[in-house]
Amino acid sequence: MSFSIPAEPNPFDDPAGAEQAANLQAVLTVDRNATLTLGTDALIVLDEGLVHRREPRNCCGLLPQLSKTTRAIPFYNVLWATLEDFEVTVQFAQPTGKKGCTVGHVHYTLTDKSMYAHAKSWVEALLDRAYPSGVKRRKKMKVLVNPFGGQGYAQKMWSREVEPIFAAAKCDIDVEKTAYRGHAVEIAEKIDVDAYDAIACASGDGLPHEVFNGLAKQKDAKRALKKVAVVQIPCGSGNAMSLNLNGTDSPSLAAVAIVKGIRSSLDLVAITQGSQRYYSFLSQAVGIIAECDLGTDSLRWMGPLRFTWGFLVRLMGQTVYPAELSFALETDDKHAIQENHRRFLSEHTASTAKKLSQGSLSASEVSVAAGTSNDGEGLPALRYGSVKDALPSNFQTHDMPTLGNFYTGNMAYMSPDTPFFPVALPADGKMDLITIDGLVPRLTALRMLTNVEHGTLMNFPEVNYRKVSGYRITPRLTEKPSKGLKSKIGRWLGGAGKEKEGYIAIDGERVPYEPFQAEVMEGLGTVLSKRGGVYEFDGPPAA
Numbered sequence: 001m002s003f004s005i006p007a008e009p010n011p012f013d014d015p016a017g018a019e020q021a022a023n024l025q026a027v028l029t030v031d032r033n034a035t036l037t038l039g040t041d042a043l044i045v046l047d048e049g050l051v052h053r054r055e056p057r058n059c060c061g062l063l064p065q066l067s068k069t070t071r072a073i074p075f076y077n078v079l080w081a082t083l084e085d086f087e088v089t090v091q092f093a094q095p096t097g098k099k100g101c102t103v104g105h106v107h108y109t110l111t112d113k114s115m116y117a118h119a120k121s122w123v124e125a126l127l128d129r130a131y132p133s134g135v136k137r138r139k140k141m142k143v144l145v146n147p148f149g150g151q152g153y154a155q156k157m158w159s160r161e162v163e164p165i166f167a168a169a170k171c172d173i174d175v176e177k178t179a180y181r182g183h184a185v186e187i188a189e190k191i192d193v194d195a196y197d198a199i200a201c202a203s204g205d206g207l208p209h210e211v212f213n214g215l216a217k218q219k220d221a222k223r224a225l226k227k228v229a230v231v232q233i234p235c236g237s238g239n240a241m242s243l244n245l246n247g248t249d250s251p252s253l254a255a256v257a258i259v260k261g262i263r264s265s266l267d268l269v270a271i272t273q274g275s276q277r278y279y280s281f282l283s284q285a286v287g288i289i290a291e292c293d294l295g296t297d298s299l300r301w302m303g304p305l306r307f308t309w310g311f312l313v314r315l316m317g318q319t320v321y322p323a324e325l326s327f328a329l330e331t332d333d334k335h336a337i338q339e340n341h342r343r344f345l346s347e348h349t350a351s352t353a354k355k356l357s358q359g360s361l362s363a364s365e366v367s368v369a370a371g372t373s374n375d376g377e378g379l380p381a382l383r384y385g386s387v388k389d390a391l392p393s394n395f396q397t398h399d400m401p402t403l404g405n406f407y408t409g410n411m412a413y414m415s416p417d418t419p420f421f422p423v424a425l426p427a428d429g430k431m432d433l434i435t436i437d438g439l440v441p442r443l444t445a446l447r448m449l450t451n452v453e454h455g456t457l458m459n460f461p462e463v464n465y466r467k468v469s470g471y472r473i474t475p476r477l478t479e480k481p482s483k484g485l486k487s488k489i490g491r492w493l494g495g496a497g498k499e500k501e502g503y504i505a506i507d508g509e510r511v512p513y514e515p516f517q518a519e520v521m522e523g524l525g526t527v528l529s530k531r532g533g534v535y536e537f538d539g540p541p542a543a
């Protein structure tokens with residue numbers, strides 16, 4: 001029989017002393033009598049040698065006021081730290097206004113050589129805080145640059161704003177320019193997924209779409225999509241992926257977010273159309289949104305305004321896009337959808353805080369990290385069959401002769417300030433489906449438009465907001481009126497043309513105006529994101 005003595009507090013323990021020892025571990029004293037301290041969220045640099053000249057306020061303004069200089073560098077901004085030959089260097093992302101950052105550094109010499117071992121463990125402790133558990137250091141990345149992305153500025157943005165940040169963070173980079181449409185599909189189809197952590201697309205949303213589709217063509221597609229994260233360096237005209245996952249469309253800020261990115265799962269949507277199969281990560285649009293995205297070429301001179309203008313013209317014309325729509329409904333209770341989203345976000349915040357305090361990976365990250373195991377062969381079978389099959393029995397069908405807007409999203413933001421799908425979640429196994437009748441009063445339609453940026457569009461009774469797991473849409477061909485002054489002026493203003501063909505956009509790319517069927521493949525894709533598991537839009541304000 002054994003028994004244990006209950007733990008008694010040791011009267012010789014000195015908690016204050018232990019704390020002091022920990023504090024000493026956090027401090028590195030360097031030359032110029034400066035100290036580098038690991039604070040709660042930031043590296044604190046206290047350097048008495050750095051003296052500013054402040055506004056002369058003393059001695060009749062003749063003497064400069066001397067002051068100690070303290071600087072706080074958030075751990076999130078720390079890109080790398082080294083100790084080489086008694087030289088300590090910390091490289092970090094230094095903000096340059098609201099929309100960007102460059103690489104800055106602090107550099108000191110260790111004067112007390114006996115402190116070398118302490119300095120070595122201090123640098124490692126700094127790196128542990130800069131790259132907490134779950135954030136991989138020195139990521140290996142294949143960078144694809146679309147030389148035509150962002151009206152031809154993508155290459156410049158990559159080399160000026162992003163490459164120096166990846167280099168400072170010691171990422172292992174292999175760069176390739178895409179040479180033609182579809183090139184990124186081929187590259188991703190052939191890539192050795194074991195050689196990279198991520199494929200980073202210096203582009204708009206077109207290249208990530210191609211990369212997901214290329215990975216989906218690999219022999220061991222499921223594993224490929226789990227092993228390699230797809231990320232966007234926002235250098236295009238549409239940068240929704242970066243806005244949603246990293247909360248920015250600034251290439252340099254996104255670069256830091258990628259360096260610090262947490263692997264997370266992303267639902268992909270499998271689409272069948274004719275004999276084609278595509279994978280969509282962002283959205284599918286039929287009607288007004290697709291037409292504004294793809295059918296306003298005559299208005300290119302307007303720049304980004306062309307989309308809003310095209311939208312308004314169609315709204316005022318009460319343009320309709322008749323279709324038959326069938327879907328597998330998960331829920332259409334908007335109140336329950338918003339409550340569920342709020343609950344998910346607060347649980348995510350709580351589990352992140354717990355993870356940070358324990359320094360451990362969350363369950364979802366563990367499952368994504370497991371992509372290194374040999375757990376997949378091909379892609380999952382289609383639960384609902386293809387567009388060529390009979391409709392599944394759990395699909396409900398609606399005839400929509402006056403459909404104005406059909407928009408399905410897998411992410412919240414579709415462009416800056418437009419969270420069309422404010423309650424979308426990255427890996428909930430559901431698509432967010434919006435339908436709006438084309439004949440809603442014009443004033444209501446205008447009010448809807450102004451509500452999009454607040455994430456409150458879904459609150460309009462005229463807006464159907466559903467969570468679905470699959471759908472089929474069969475758009476009907478309609479000939480728009482081609483005669484008459486009104487229709488001519490309409491077309492000149494970028495309105496709907498007389499063509500029978502309409503527009504369907506999948507992730508912003510045009511596909512044939514033919515029926516298609518879609519279904520969610522839960523968590524099939526992998527991305528890197530700032531907060532891991534949630535988007536950078538926190539949902540509509542509570543009512």
Ligand SMILES: Nc1ncnc2c1ncn2[C@@H]1O[C@H](COP(=O)(O)OP(=O)(O)OP(=O)(O)O)[C@@H](O)[C@H]1O
Binds near residue numbers: 147
């Ligand atoms: N070298 C190339 N020449 C022509 N097209 C290319 C090239 N490289 C990539 N593309 C195509 O450009 C398309 C748009 O790319 P991306 O989304 O990166 O840019 P973007 O600036 O947002 O452009 P867009 O407004 O046209 O979507 C993609 O479909 C891609 O296949």
